[in-house]
Amino acid sequence: MKYLLENQETERILFRKIKRSDYTDWLEFHKNPITSQYWISELKSPEVACKNWYTKQFHRYENNLGGMNALIEKQTGKLIGHCGLLVQTVDDITELEIGYSLLPEFWSKGFATEAAKKCRDFSFRNNFSDSLISIISLTNKPSEKVAIKNGMSIDKVTEYNKNNVNIFRIYTSEWNALNLP
Secondary structure, three states: OOOOOOOOOOOOOOEEOOEEEEEEEEHHHHOOOOHOOOOOOOOOOHHHHHHHHHHHHHHHHHHEEEEEEEEEEOOOOOOOEEEEEEEEEOHHHHHHEEEEEEEEHHHOHHHHHHHHHHHHHHHHEEEOOOEEEEEEOOOOHHHHHHHHHHHEEEEEEEEEOOEEEEEEEEEEEHHHHOOOO
């Protein structure tokens, strides 16, 4: 589980492994139709979708495929979303992705950018990969803004899980040029 940011933090966020007890809070994400407006997937009840999401994360943990971290707002102790480093296969190439999803009440407050930058820095400081990607639906402009603020740019357009997506990418050399400590 080398890709997890367990016990890491930013100015406003604590990172930890997800727990089964997070299910009830995260179920609200799946109940809100606005959260799936950019992604085509099989229609499932919110309960089934949430259960499947957690099953996938625990599978990632058990098989060293990265995984989402629970993001806890320091000020309130609330689960605000998830962000993490995920081993993904895109166009038959295994890559390391920065993935992020937040509960809508925490959108447009800089939390996704703050968490994504922490994942980027953690990965590059630990030499996990020469580059990182984010897989973003062509219509998801808010997530594109997060990727751009994370120093990424569009590398290619492709299809991923039946969705037309932009693959945003940043290379270690670009990160080094940002003059980060």
